Amino acid sequence: MPPIDENLREFLIEGHENLGQVEQLMLAMESGPTPAARAEAVQSCFRLLHSIKGGAGFLGLKHLESLGHGAENLLAKIRSGEIVPEPGHFGWLLACVDGLKKLLATIESTGTDESAAGDVSAILASFGKKPPPAAPQAAPAKPVETKPATPGLPAQPGSGLAMLHPSVVPPSVADAPSEPEGAAAGASMLAEATVRIGVETIDRLMALASELVLARNRIVQASESIEDAGYQAATRQLNLVTSELQEVVMRTRMQPISGVWSKLPRMVRDLARHLGKHCRIDLEGGDTELDKTLLEAVKAPLTHLARNAVDHGIEPPANRLAMGKPAEGRILLRASHEAGQVTVEMSDDGRGIDASKVRSKVASQRLASADDLARMSDSQVMQFVFMPGFSTADRVTEVSGRGVGMDVVKTSIESMGGSIDLSSVMGKGTTVRLRLPLTLAIIKAVIVRVGTAHVAIPQAGIIELMRLDTEKNIRAVTRVGGGIYLRFRSELMPLIETAEVLGCSPEESFEEAFSVVVVHAEKRQFALKVDRILDSQEIVVKPLPSLLKGIPSYSGTTLLGDGSIALIVDPVGVARLAGLHGRRGESLDVAEASKPVESRSLLLVESTDGRLQAIPLDAVDRLEEIPREKIEKAGDSTVVQYRGGILPLFDASSAPTRPLDISAGGPDRIAVVVHRAPSGLVGMVVGRIIDTVSETGPEEGGMAIVRGSVAQVVDPQRWLAGVA
Amino acid sequence: MSVTGLCTFRLGGILLGLPVSEVQEIVRSSHITPVPLAPPLVKGLVNLRGQVMPAIDLRWRLGIERGNREPGIHVILSHGNELISLPVDSIDDVMNLSHDRRLPPPETLNRPLRESCGAAWDLSDELLLELDPAKLLRGRDSESAE
Known part of the structure; x- marks a missing residue:
């Protein structure tokens, strides 16, 4: 077996996984319980195949790419309603999946897919050869077949289909399911080299490690009264091992983002060359640490975005020069921690997105009424780019296009609890900003007391902690109308009574000494008044139970050293609540204010x-x-x-x-x-x-x-x- | 005759049950950390061996009068992918009940209670109300309709 390069290896492992899912989905597509579930399955299938196709294109696996493209084409037509799927279509799609599996096995053993040219063209050619009505073995055209799903379909649709439409799938392809057995065994050798651990397992490990730390603390405390040398030594040992265990478990989770994007420069270069463009990518903030699971999840979206930027954003050199830009396009990828979140921003200096094109596309696809559309700002209109099946690219390319990209990116970012927004200036470029949550991560936080509750404020957004106790300090508090402001370093910023926002009574009033946490988030500064600043420590972020998800003031929970629970406060959420608080009697604005509309x-x-x-x-x-x-x-x-x-x-x-x-x-x-x-x-x-x-x-x-x-x-x- | 296993417990004198398959464990006394701004359904948060989970205010949910003491035993419910704690007064037993004893929830129950019940079981000397976790966690949204 020739040595396989790392990109290819990862692609193969992922490819096998994706194809496994595709197979499951195909079955759901065919006999899903509701039309919505079937449509969802078509959409997911499309995404998985798109990602296989994209990877194949990048790695230069032509045949794999063309087979993937063929299957994707059919799915695109089913998705758009152009084709009403018939059982024969599913048979063909399953044959494609088998073909793809076989190709992956071939690639794994030979390093290329050159030898598979014949198989691929046989499968591709078999499409469109619908069962001719005259063919003796063809099933009679029952009306049932034109329906998307048949309630009375046999339990094994695959075999049932083959019987219904023997001529849909040529024998060489129909036999395929038995062949990949050996190939799959070969593939699994590669897959076994890595162990994929479920997030829950890591979470449990993490929780148990922190619990062990608490038990250790109690034992260490109790051991002070026991004067047994052997017992003391054992306690010390326990102490050391526990600390180390916790550190190792923690460290397994955090990795610099550079590990994910180190492959992007090469990809951008190759892709640009392939398209006859010049483009470089600059990376900033590569040492920003991200939770491993987030890192994995953000990889595909980033690759997608980079591919989009090169393919659709950056113009050919001649056009760029004509516009007075340097011939070489530039993509900037920047990662940073902001207010306890990780922000990853990708901007290019390409042609930007034409808002008027988006408008006309939105109108033609009836995604919004003409009235609504007329009222929307350009930046609101841009958000339609994230709708499934939306693309402004005029032609479909093998690299990217069809608009599948952005909705895939949005779905995957949102599935990890993040958010995405896009801004674009025609002729100047496009910026996509991803905000990733800190769920599962370990962060530095300041523990404060608000009323009787202990809460943690992520240190990332904190500029300063202050205690205002002298008269001069307290005079820095200004009341304007219903709002309270703090003068701090010649800046005037809103001062929020955190306890009041959280519905508990504060211990200290504005007239006496009190503590504030000055926060910078979402491009503005504000101060949170708290009752006492207690400690600064590294905390393990635990997700917020879903029953509490609707409360904007919290982003998670954590356990403190004594085993008690503290809520992690999202300063932006608190500010939002405080803002609404200040406008009593304007309840209609609540929904409005919670929208991501730029308000100032x-x-x-x-x-x-x-x-x-x-x-x-x-x-x-x-x-x-x-x-x-x-x-x-x-x-x-x-x-x-x-x-x-x-x-x-x-x-x-x-x-x-x-x-x-x-x-x-x-x-x-x-x-x-x-x-x-x-x-x-x-x-x-x-x-x-x-x-x-x-x-x-x-x-x-x-x-x-x-x-x-x-x-x-x-x-x-x-x-x-x-x-x- | 098919049989259903129920883990039974008492709250405010009422005998309640949950399917054994949904109950992970029973924990005696656990500190409940209140959560400001939480909906009334959520009494607070509980730490079970490093896992943080919400504790449900079952008395509020079921419309049961507040007693003299706070319920101190936690039934840990495993629902969906999450754990949820239900503080109750006392734990009764695990009962295997044959389906001929199964009744629809009586009409005479107060509304919040009736809405959280999946079924009632006739124990000859007492009625056992089987809670439906999904309905229970949906909260008392029907309140406004009354």
Whole structure:
């Protein structure tokens, strides 16, 4: 047996597994209990065959690829409803599966599939040779055969089919089922070289190891009172072995992501060359550690995405040069830990996805009503790319196409509890962002007390832990309308009373000393008020029981050193709950807010001339009230001495912007929104600060619907352009 | 005559049973960690040898009056791929019951109880209510219809 390279070896192992599943699914396809179950089986079959075909294409196994392609073609037609499957079709598909199995065995023993050319073309040619009605041995055309499934079908559809349609499958192919026996035995030798362990087994091992640690702790404690040298030595031994065992079990799970993507550069290069393109892939954050099971699961989606990027994203060199881009395309793959999640981002600088093409495709496939479609933003429309059977590629290529890619990726990412989103700029490129959960992983977390509960906050998103105890510190807490904000390092961020969000009573109020955890997540910062910061430790993440899955504030559970249970808090979920909390009486917005629609926080103000204005909160540095007598005139400008410098004041209501007119009279104290511009601080004078809100309505022409009224959205950058 | 094996226990004086095949084990006293924001069905979380599982508030679910003491014995139910703890007052017995004793749940039961029952069994001196785990875990969603 020639030495097999690692790629091929993995492909063969996976191929055997996939084909086994395909066989099961074929049977479900034929006689599934409901049309939905049958459609599901067709879809899964299609995916499995697609992945075999894709791998074969990549490894240059032409015959395997063409046989896979043939079977996939038929399935695509069944899926789209173009063909109503008849028993004969299933017979042929099963013959394809047998043919594929045989090919895998051939490849394993010879390293290529060259010798199988004849078999493949025999199987492919046998399709379409439907039983001619005139043929003597053909079954009479019963109406039953045109139905997708026949309730009274024999228990062994395979053999039953062969009897019904002896001419569908040529004898050489029909005999195939007996042949792969030997071949399968050969294949299993390879499969036995690796042991695949179920996730549950590893989970149990992990749970038992942590339980052992707890038992060890009790024994070590108890042994202090026993003065027996032998017993002491045994305890020490137990101590060491247990620690090591736990470490080893933990280590088996965590591996750097580079192990998965190290094969991508070669694949991208070969594929680009095959397509006559130039492309390189840059990898960042390869040392990001991922749970082994996640790593395995993320491999196929990543390969798919890379293949898509090269095939559909990157343009041929001539087109790129014409567009003023370098001839060589670039794909950037970046992994990082963010807020206790692993983010993997793949971006290319290719042609991007044409939103108008997606729109017309959505319309033509009736995936959304014309009204809905017209109302959707481009980024919302892009999400249709993840629908099964959706593709904007005009032609079907052997490499990728048909749109099977994205829905496979989405399904597999979601099946591991992750999420995926896609953004694309026409002509600039496409970015796909995968967020993977930390389920099963070991993470660093800060254990805090909230009310009476001990909870763990993943350290990944934490910027700082603070105790606010002096008066100066506590003055950093500002109340604006219904919201509470914390000034921290000249930034203003929402301060969330975690205990209140979780429905328990806090121990410490905002007026006295308290602790905060400053978190950065989803591109914004916020502070969680907690009652006590206890400890920082590595915790084993256990999945949340499904009865608790609907609660956004938790991402998992863990066991603490004393065996007690702590919930792992998802800071983003808590923030979301707090945001809804602040808008009581707007229950209709709950569903809206839980959608992944981009919403931003706005500072709602009343302008000096009484109009409703909204300023994006991330543009707000501080909120101040300045006594009128402190305001000075300097030439044409109105200024105030502020924090050791000069703060120019402008009236936020006027456009074009003009300096504040202080002669006009008014209240004794002037409300100022301090904005940090590149040139320095600028004060925007408003009539009254009302509240902060999450933007609810759509924003159009600088206007947004906030709480049922129309507010003018002040874009500080554009506003400042007026100032200059 | 076919026979069904039921693991039986008591809660608030009522004799209840679960199919033996769905009961993994019985655990005496286990600390329940409350979960803020949890639905009323979930009383909290329990740690069984390193596995974290929810404990169901069976009295709430079945509409049984609160007693003087908290139920302290946990029936560990294996349902789907998950383990779930049901705290009860006491454990009775494992009974093998022939199917001629099987009755539909009596109409006179209170609604939450009747909705969680798969069947009732006539034990000549007492009625045994067999709980249906799937119905039990669905929660009291019919409440609003009442």
